[in-house]
Amino acid sequence: MQRFKCNITYDGTHFAGYQVQPGKRTVQGELERALKKLHKGDDIKVTASGRTDAGVHARGQVIHFDSPLNIPIEKWEIALNSLLPDEVAIVGAETVPDDFHVRFDAKGKEYRYFVHRSSRRDPFKRHYAYQYPYPLNTDAIKQAAADLIGTHDFTSFCSAKTEVEDKVRELQEVEVQEKEDMLIFRFRGTGFLYNMVRILAGTLLEVGSGERDPDSMPSVLKEKNRSAAGKTAPPQGLYLWKVFY
Amino acid sequence: MQRFKCNITYDGTHFAGYQVQPGKRTVQGELERALKKLHKGDDIKVTASGRTDAGVHARGQVIHFDSPLNIPIEKWEIALNSLLPDEVAIVGAETVPDDFHVRFDAKGKEYRYFVHRSSRRDPFKRHYAYQYPYPLNTDAIKQAAADLIGTHDFTSFCSAKTEVEDKVRELQEVEVQEKEDMLIFRFRGTGFLYNMVRILAGTLLEVGSGERDPDSMPSVLKEKNRSAAGKTAPPQGLYLWKVFY
Structure with a gap:
């Protein structure tokens, strides 16, 4: 398992906010859907620096997740972007230590x-x-x-x-x-x-x-x-x- | 009857183009719908300087139409904007001579x-x-x-x-x-x-x-x-x- 940190940007207009809500289209939902596809059906939990409400945008939201996949770090952005809707984009990915936490470590x-x-x-x-x-x-x-x-x-x-x-x-x-x-x-x-x-x-x-x-x-x-x-x-x-x- | 010329701007993203097409959402369709409401059900034909395709935007499209309504010229913009969807805006209206034509007179x-x-x-x-x-x-x-x-x-x-x-x-x-x-x-x-x-x-x-x-x-x-x-x-x-x- 390796922990990954990604910067993401999204147009919040057509999302019911960042956080997963049953039956609604959310940014987290789209990220987890894309990661599930990449992991051939395995659920991957995404953690964000914080939520944003419906209609709110992000230029520099940050997320982390753990993955067992052996994809070179420079390919993560391309792989995930190809699976995400146009309204969300990964703009940089890096590996981080296992104890890094995108919310608790934010200064x-x-x-x-x-x-x-x-x-x-x-x-x-x-x-x-x-x-x-x-x-x-x-x-x-x-x-x-x-x-x-x-x-x-x-x-x-x-x-x-x-x-x-x-x-x-x-x-x-x-x-x-x-x-x-x-x-x-x-x-x-x-x-x-x-x-x-x-x-x-x-x-x-x-x-x-x-x-x-x-x-x-x-x-x-x-x-x-x-x-x-x-x-x-x-x-x-x-x-x-x-x-x- | 008085002829009016209006400058309009629109985000073409969610329109099937400028020109009316049966069963589709178009800019002309929205303009004529708004004018019909303003004229208590009477159809008002809108003529544009030219068409734009689906997804194409306009900063300075120009239209003309004829109306019997006695609305002061400075109120036309507000009246029409209040009836139009957010994606289309009237940005200026003026009266023009009856023989003015928005397409044929364009230089x-x-x-x-x-x-x-x-x-x-x-x-x-x-x-x-x-x-x-x-x-x-x-x-x-x-x-x-x-x-x-x-x-x-x-x-x-x-x-x-x-x-x-x-x-x-x-x-x-x-x-x-x-x-x-x-x-x-x-x-x-x-x-x-x-x-x-x-x-x-x-x-x-x-x-x-x-x-x-x-x-x-x-x-x-x-x-x-x-x-x-x-x-x-x-x-x-x-x-x-x-x-x-």
Whole structure:
């Protein structure tokens, strides 16, 4: 048995999310289907750095799995890609020690959230960014973003359904970039709670639109209550960009 | 009755082409369905600058139609977009004289063809560019492209099924642009024959790969035979970019 680590990218539009769900088309389901074919019917369990929701994309998701197959490492990418649907691609494979774990060994993650600033919808961006038709004050957004950096209890910024007890996380970077008609949020942190990036993005957009004060983030954090933060931004703007090891 | 001219953009991925076909989902079908709703059940015929095939996109398709409705011109875009699927968008509407015709009055068109130069497939580009994994000599492509500019009989560069008799057209510009991992062909001409842009792109790619001589274009044109040119490049790389009036 050899453990393999692969970087993968996927267009989440037509998936019911990353994780296997009975009767639904998922990224994990497609990966395990491809591996089963390659292993002549044997089930191979795939572990990912974390889940992504329906409609959420990945540029740099990372997975691991164990295989007894004696395929040279440089052939794994080609072999798996030939068995995967076009929406998922393996972009690099390597062997790792047996005790490597793609989730537990992750040192941090980067997510990006894309906002298409336009009153006109663009058919080519509909699945790949959140169209936002109202004016945005990016200076206010940047001011609020700076107050989110650091180690905080992010209870206000995660789904009320989050079951994990310790909601203290470190946000290392929150960058706001303007590129043509796109506003791009870049979040880098040691760990993220359920829906955290989408709630951060949704709350920062409310700051940008003037609905919220740019210096209100410390008090939102302090409330430790989901209802203190803004709306959950929609999934199509979100990309798991990179996992750090 | 008032004649209206609209610029439209569409993602052609999930359409069986522009033109209405019984039992198929088409761009024209969606436009006429939206107009019928707006006109409380009355059929409104839409005329386009030209058809596009299944999977081909448009950034700047132009249509015209006649309507008795007394809607202020600035409301047409919003009204129609609210009735159209996300894949199609009206991006500008204006009134035109009754004798304006979107096809007959067009002075020229610009098409672009996008080639994704990569041995790795990219799930986000799969419907929006032609992935080409082999090395390309862009200088050779540019040399061949220059020989296509001008007024020629393009019989070799159109589908053998083309029924129009006069196959002489003027190609005013053929530009080859490199932008990150994309190679973009820009074709501007007074008129285009069926499949002409895709055959031009396919033939230029064969020049780039070394399968064809960069100075062979004049002889391919001279043969006036479809089999003298290269393969028809696939639809997903093609965009009707602009129509000139």
